[in-house]
Amino acid sequence: MLALSSIKPNTNSVSTILEINNLRKTYDSGDRHLTVLEGINFKLQAGDTCSIVGPSGSGKTTLLGLCAGLDRASSGSVILNGVTLDNLSEDKRAQVRNQYVGFIFQNFQLIPTLTALENVMVPLELRGERNVQQQAMELLARVGLAERHDHYPTQLSGGEQQRVSLARAFSNRPTILFADEPTGNLDEETGEKVERLLFDLNREAGTTLVLVTHDLELAEKTQRIIRIKGGHVVSDTGAPEIVQQQNGAPQL
Numbered sequence: 722m723l724a725l726s727s728i729k730p731n732t733n734s735v736s737t738i739l740e741i742n743n744l745r746k747t748y749d750s751g752d753r754h755l756t757v758l759e760g761i762n763f764k765l766q767a768g769d770t771c772s773i774v775g776p777s778g779s780g781k782t783t784l785l786g787l788c789a790g791l792d793r794a795s796s797g798s799v800i801l802n803g804v805t806l807d808n809l810s811e812d813k814r815a816q817v818r819n820q821y822v823g824f825i826f827q828n829f830q831l832i833p834t835l836t837a838l839e840n841v842m843v844p845l846e847l848r849g850e851r852n853v854q855q856q857a858m859e860l861l862a863r864v865g866l867a868e869r870h871d872h873y874p875t876q877l878s879g880g881e882q883q884r885v886s887l888a889r890a891f892s893n894r895p896t897i898l899f900a901d902e903p904t905g906n907l908d909e910e911t912g913e914k915v916e917r918l919l920f921d922l923n924r925e926a927g928t929t930l931v932l933v934t935h936d937l938e939l940a941e942k943t944q945r946i947i948r949i950k951g952g953h954v955v956s957d958t959g960a961p962e963i964v965q966q967q968n969g970a971p972q973l
């Protein structure tokens with residue numbers, strides 16, 4: 722394990738959980754440069770809930786990955802719980818993620834060779850916690866899947882897999898939870914069940930929540946909606962001046 726000393730949070734800014742400054746991401750292949758995100762700025766405070774919406778290809782998943790330290794920006798900065806991620810190595814970013822971040826993917830991304838229980842245990846083991854199995858069982862019970870603990874992902878329905886991934890995401894008591902279209906692959910009824918569970922767990926744990934969704938009904942359940950288009954923020958209910966400057970009239 723790497724020492725955590727160099728990535729300790731700055732306690733002065735502890736109520737700001739996520740700070741994004743002038744973020745830019747380009748992908749280069751040969752002589753082609755694709756600018757996917759540019760000039761992105763926002764801040765989230767502890768306990769905030771926020772949705773990122775926008776058309777397909779607008780950069781939502783890219784933005785979420787940068788905010789969560791899964792990927793590195795081309796320029797600008799990401800400060801997560803007081804830790805500046807920009808110049809950290811992949812190993813250190815992985816440590817920061819394990820310490821503060823939960824992530825939920827549209828396609829669940831459970832480890833196929835591990836049972837439901839083992840999937841939930843992974844982040845706890847990485848943190849070197851005790852009573853890992855018991856904690857993971859309690860989380861599986863919380864999402865209603867205690868009896869399915871020894872089933873592999875392929876033996877579970879999509880909704881059940883997403884509930885396991887919720888248990889896994891909350892297992893390390895994240896400071897901030899990122900969810901990329903968490904109900905995008907589920908039917909309406911199952912999606913609503915997962916959605917309720919997501920908001921309930923989030924409220925109980927007091928986690929900051931950032932979710933990407935195409936579902937405006939889901940987006941409206943969060944306190945703030947940031948809309949991106951062509952890699953730019955075009956409206957932000959948490960910073961209404963962006964709407965005034967760019968469009969003259971408020972959008973959603």
Ligand SMILES: Nc1ncnc2c1ncn2[C@@H]1O[C@H](COP(=O)(O)OP(=O)(O)OP(=O)(O)O)[C@@H](O)[C@H]1O
Pocket residue numbers: 748755757775776777778779780781782783784
């Ligand atoms: N690794 C990569 N290399 C090159 N281009 C990429 C890469 N990852 C994403 N892109 C491009 O970046 C743009 C934004 O992609 P992103 O996945 O962030 O969009 P999105 O808003 O999440 O879309 P969707 O709603 O369809 O999920 C797209 O044009 C995509 O093709």
Ligand SMILES: [Mg+2]
Pocket residue numbers: 781782783
């Ligand atoms: Mg996406």
